[in-house]
Amino acid sequence: MERSSGIILPIYSLPSPYGIGTLGKAAREFIDFLSDAKQTWWQVLPVGPTSFGDSPYQSPSAFAGNPYFIDLDTLIDEGLLLADEVDSVSWGSDPRLVDYAALFRSRRSVLKRAYMRAGGLNSERLWAFRNKNAAWLDEYALYAAIKHHFCMASWLEWHDVEARLHKPERMTYYRELLAETIGFECFCQMLFFDQWDAMRAYARERGVQLIGDLPIYVALDSCDVWAHPEQFLLDEQNLPREVAGVPPDSFAPDGQLWGNPLYNYEAMQNDGFNWWIRRIGGAARLYDMIRIDHFRGFESYWAVPAHARNAQDGRWVKGPGMRLVGTLTSWFSELSFIAEDLGFSTPEVAALLRESGLPGMNVLQFAFDSRDSDGCLPHSFDMHSVCYTGTHDNAPIVAWQTEADPSDVELARQYFGINDQEGFAWGCIRGGMTSPSNLFVAQMQDYLELGSDARTNTPGTLGQNWRWRLEEGQLSPELASRIATMTRLYGRSR
16 A cells, blocks of 8 residues: 545535535545645545435345435436426425435435336347346345335335245245336435446546445344345344444443344355455445454454343454455455554454554544553554544544544644644544555545534434535635645655
C-alpha cells in the first residue's frame, strides 16, 4: 500500500433534489473534487438496502444494492421517467438530512413507473441481467417480494410457516404468484449495478479508487439467513440460540448487543467457505479495497444468549482465524483489504493480523483517549496501517473537541501544535497526514469543520443516525486546493 490519503463520505450524504445521495451527477462531482484535492481514495459505507433503523450495517442482503441510490435524473435522460413524475413528489423538507420515511413512501412507486416503461418482465435487458446474476439475485428478489407480500414483516414473523422455513415447494408457489414483483426487484438491482459500474469507471478515469465497508455479520432479518440457514448457528426453527455483540468496556459498561446471528464456521469450512468467497466476490465487483469490519471476530467472537437484555453475559468463542482469512486473501490476491482491528484486543488478535499481512487501523481520537490504556500516540503508528481522524462511529473532530475529556483534548492540541489560526480540526488532519501510516483517511465533516449535528452515527442509538448530507456548494474549489496543498506537502499526493 503506497503512501496516500482519502475521504469518507457515504453515498447517501451526497446532495441531490430527491431526498438522498445517488450514483449520478453529484457522485461524479464528488469524484472530481477528490481528484482536484489529490485524494486517491473515496471510502463509502455499505451500499446494500436498508431496513428498520436505516443502518447500512443491518442490510437485508449481503449482495444487493440500495435502490434509493438509483439516480432519477439518469432515468429521466434514458426516457424511463418524466421530470414531473419526480418533481411532484415530496422527498423530505430538509436537504441536509435524509428523510427515510418519505423515501419509503414514494421511491418504490416512482421506480415502478420506470420498470413498466422499460418493458416489465418482457425486457430482454432485464432477463440478461437476471441470468448473469442468478447466483444471488434469484433468492434476494424472491425474499424481497415475499417480504412486501407480508407488509414488510420480518421473515421470522411470516404467518406462512413453509415460506418462513424456505420450503422448496412453497418457493415455487411464490415465484409464480409474485412474478411481477420479483421482476421489479431484479429491475432495481439492474439499475443500481449499471449506474454503479458507470460511476466506478468515471472514478478510475479521474484516478480515484473506492474503499468499501464489509460488515462481518449479516442481519437476522435478511435473505442470507432466510435462504441459507445452514450457514448460521440456528435451532430447528431457524432461530438463533446466541447472537453477536462485544463485551463490556470503559466505553460501554453493558457491552454492545448487536443481535446478529453467528456463523456456523464448521459447516462453512466443510464447503470451502463458499459463502464467504461469493460474498467477497460480490464486494470486489464494487470496490478496489475492502475494510473488513470487526476483524477481531475472526480470531474469537463474543456470543450472547439470544434473549439477553445486554451483552454482559456473553462468552468468547474461538473463530476460524487464518483458515478463513487465508482462504479469502489467497482467493482474492489482487484485492486490497483493511482489517478493522479496533476494540478489545489480545495477543492472539495481534498475531492473526500479523499472519494475515493486512493493514490494521488507528483512530486519532482513540490515540488521545485516557480511558484506553492500550492507546499509542501517532508517531508510533505502524507504517503498514490506516490512520483515521475518526470512523463513522466517531463524532466529527470539532464535536470531539467539546465532548471529550478536556485533558485528552489538550494533549492532542499540544502534541499536534494546534493553533487558533489553523483550527482544531485542520490541526488534527495535519497530524494524521504526517503520521507514519501509509494511508490516511478523514471524514468529509472534518474537512468542513462541522460539529455534532453532522455526526454519521452514535452507537447504541436509533432514529437519528445515517442522515447527514452535504449541501450544494460546500465542496468549493478553494477547499479542494487547501486539501491538495496539504496532501502534496506530506507526500500523499497521487
